[in-house]
Amino acid sequence: MEAGRELRAEALRLAEDLRRYQYEYYVLGRPSVSDLEYDRLFDRLSALESRYPELKTADSPTQRVGSDLEAGFEETAHTVPVLSLDKAYSVAEVVAWMRRLPPQTVFSAEQKIDGVSIVLYYENGVLARAVTRGNGFVGNDVSENVRTVRSVPLRIPYEGKLAVRGEIYLPKKDFELLNKTLEVPFANPRNLTAGVIRRKQSREAAVVGLRLFVYEGFFEPPLPDQQAVFEKLREYGFPLNPHTVFLTADEERLRSQIEKETRGRPLLPYEIDGLVFKVASTAEREALGYTEHHPKWAIAYKFESPxxxxxxxxxxxxxxxxxxxxxxxxxxxxxxxxxxxxxxxxxxxxxxxxxxxxxxxxxxxxxxxxxxxxxxxxxxxxxxxxxxxxxxxxxxxxxxxxxxxxxxxCPNGDCPAQKRGRLKFFIGRDQMNIENLGGETMDFLIGKGFVSFPPDIYRFDYTKLMKYDGFGEKKVESIVRGVEKSKSQPFAKVLVSLGIPELGPKAVSLLIDSGLTSIDLWLEAAEKGDESVFLSVKGVGPSIAASVIGALNRPEMRGMIEDLRRCGLSFECGKRSSGTDSRFEGTSWCITGSFGHFKPREKAQEEIEKRGGRVVAAVSSKTDYLLAGEGGGGKRGKAEALGVTIIDEQRFLKMIKGEE
Ligand SMILES: [Zn+2]
The missing domain is CATH 2.40.50.140 (Nucleic acid-binding proteins)
Structure with missing residues (x-):
């Protein structure tokens, strides 16, 4: 049965009202209706939605209570730069940073909230995804849980795409109350917040009173300064930290601000672990530019360690x-x-x-x-x-x-402690990421002698576990599912999981990019003892080369690789162009706008980096090329002013095909 026009209108009205009340209550802290009235409206809308599912929208206020669906936590690439900041452990370091700024520079002083960093992606005004910071490039999609955080706007009056960065946190009081009820209490509110954000059932997350502060909005074209960004974000209903102030480069003022915040820290209703200082003007930020790892226009001051x-x-x-x-x-x-x-x-x-x-x-x-x-x-x-x-x-x-x-x-490869360590490393989140098979279960499997090295994980008949306490059918099924799913991990992850000393994800990615796209190529190079294959790659040093060659020539390692290959693990790259093309070696690129061929535009970035080029977040006098797609305002003007060569998509395509 379909909902009639009247019911449809009622649902819309209810959603509208509830959204406003939620905003008043959770953001402004000034509710205009009683809790009872709120609940009544809420229940009415829930009832309508369950009767007529077509009335339910992704941004419905009822989504705040979460669902029982298992959240999968897909990995998602960030489409905005999620930078980490340079850190200062003393006031003197902050002062030194400030002194390097041009006189009259205005910068913000913000509290560094001790919570979980999150990027909220809005599309045509609706919260499409909420992604954890992750490694800065790729994070976990935790949208289901973040939608339950009441101060996160599910809808904003903004057309197009907008990403907003913020911090999700748990007030101290809520933390204390909640922690008392837990069998294994958390050490601090941040850890509990991180745990809740990763709950499998968003209904569990909904009952915890998580909050949000936002501090960055990625508008395209960029707004002139941070004050303008804050104004817009406030207008759209985002909660901003009221303690943020804007200062000019004045040492006395800076010192007194740090003192004030340090003194006020214990009295705050939430935890902070430092202060963040950021140059406010967008143009000045771009002019200051970036070091290898951090923007030069910002610094994070960490309070002294307790x-x-x-x-x-x-x-x-x-x-x-x-x-x-x-x-x-x-x-x-x-x-x-x-x-x-x-x-x-x-x-x-x-x-x-x-x-x-x-x-x-x-x-x-x-x-x-x-x-x-x-x-x-x-x-x-x-x-x-x-x-x-x-x-x-x-x-x-x-x-x-x-x-x-x-x-x-301990030089003994058969040492039980080492074996245990290798197995736990292998199944870990950053390696094969075998879901539902945790450290405790692994200890049990090892203890019973069911598993003693990684291929056993794929060969063991898990139904045998059902005769032991604590292993119901459901649990066993979920383990099997996790093990099966891990078989689709890409070659790069498999390689890291082998646990070759010093061979981390970064080195693996550099080496794969250099053309070592299958395990056979690695084994061949190791067999020849040819260090130059590894050493010719920038960023790979002699100790990594020696470690890889040593490890891959050990018979046990070769046997294990063969076994894992037979189990169905991936030992070569999907489709990555082999051979080394270094036509962009030593050049610096900046990217702006959107593209027809490269969606998301990180794909263009990959093409550049694959060929030895470097991609930076902002145009400066050191930038060689601006790759400019449709739209993209500010950077183009800047590039023109600085005389940076502007490349359009057609020309870029020719360049990577080698036609230019
Ligand atoms: Zn030992």
Whole structure:
């Protein structure tokens, strides 16, 4: 049955009203209707939508309660630059940054919210995707969960495409209340937020009171400055942090602002871990440009690391997948910066010697960058106790340890600790990403002897698990699904998963781009012992080359690769042009506008980078070419002013085909 015109109109009206009330309540903090009235309207709309599903829209206010659908968290490429900022750990560094700016420069001082960074993509006014920061190029699509965050506008009065960056966070109070109810509490609001954003069921996310602040809007053509961006975003209903101020380059003013925010920090209803300073004017930003990694027009000031005092009760040695032995101090539990610390890494023997650390010492522990706890210094010696010495043998398998560089290694490839480490690495999120097969299940499989090296993961009959407690039919099915799905991981991921020391995703991608597009080419180069194949690639050094050759020539590794190949894993690239074309070597490119052949325009970027060119985010006097598609305003003008060669799509196509 279809909804009549009247019902259709009612649903529209209800949605309109509810949207406004949500905005009043969650963004302005000033509701104009009672909760009861709100619930009544909400229930009425839900009832209409469930009766007549065609009335339900993606931006309906009822979507705020989430659904039971399993969110898949697809990986999605960012279509706007998601930059990371240069960091300063002292006020002096911020002052030094400010002094390098031209006089009279206006810049913003913003709180650095300690939450989860998110990019919201709107298309024709509707929230199309919400993507985590990820590695800055690719993030996870967590739209289902983010739609449940009430201060995220689902609809904005803006035609065309708009990306908005912000931070999703959980207020301290909500965190404390919620954490009390959890069996395993989270260390801090950020971790809980990150967990919630990745919940499989958005209904679970909906009940947590996550919030949003936005701080960047990518308008095309760009607006003249950040103030204009903020004004627009506010107009569209986005929540902006009220503590943001704009300063001119005045040292006194800057120092007093930092002081004020540092003092105010404990009183805020949410956590911040620093301040961010950004040049406001779009033109000045482009003129300042970028270093290899960061924009020069911004800096993030991190508050001093929180520290605590505790006693070292013992030192354990952990053996990783490469055999590396890492000493870890077991300390009396101490709360630092909101989380309980009971294990602190000591890195290696050199570090222990430097501290002159003994078991029983009283120590100062810090959480640098608020993440990894470290022993800073010994406060009080446990008199008479000797400085700790790492064991001469592997604590797991008893093999005699070997030293290499600053570290000590267990040389036994069959060491159970190493095997365990390799398997867990193999299934990890950044490698084969086997969903539904976690570390605990892996421990169980290893313990029972079902799995002892990666190919076993693909050969084991998981239905055998059903006779054990905790492995129901559903769980087993989900494991099998995850294992099957992982077979479609691309060659680059498979290669990283093999766990060859020093061969990380970056080196793999450089080497594949250089033409090593199948495992056979890698094996062949390794067999010949030809380091030059690897060393000729910029960014690949001798230690990577030696490690790859050594690892790929080991019979066990060759056997494992053959086994995995038989299991159906991908050992060559899909379709990547082989051979090395370096016609753009040493040139710097900027891209603007949209293209007919290159959608999204990252595809044009790939073509440039594949040929040795570098793509930068903004036009400067050092840019060689501006690749300009349809639209794209500001950059073209800038390029013209600076005399940068402008290339249109037709000419670019000729260039990459070698016709020019
Ligand atoms: Zn060992």
């Amino acid at each position: 520290t605590g005092e505790t006693t070292v009760e013992g030192i354990d040695v952990q053996v990783g997948r490469t055999g590396r032995m890492t000493p870890v101090a077991r300390v009396a539990p101490v709360e630092i910066g909101g989380s309980m610390i009971s294990n602190v890494t000591l890195h290696n023997q050199d570090y222990i010697d430097l501290l002159e650390l003994s078991v029983g010492d009283r120590v100062q522990v810090s959480k640098r960058g608020d993440v990894i706890p470290a022993v800073e210094r010994v406060i009080e010696k446990n008199e008479g106790a000797p400085v700790y010495k790492m064991p001469e043998r592997c604590p797991e398998c008893g093999a005699e340890a070997e030293n290499a560089g600053a570290h000590r290694f």
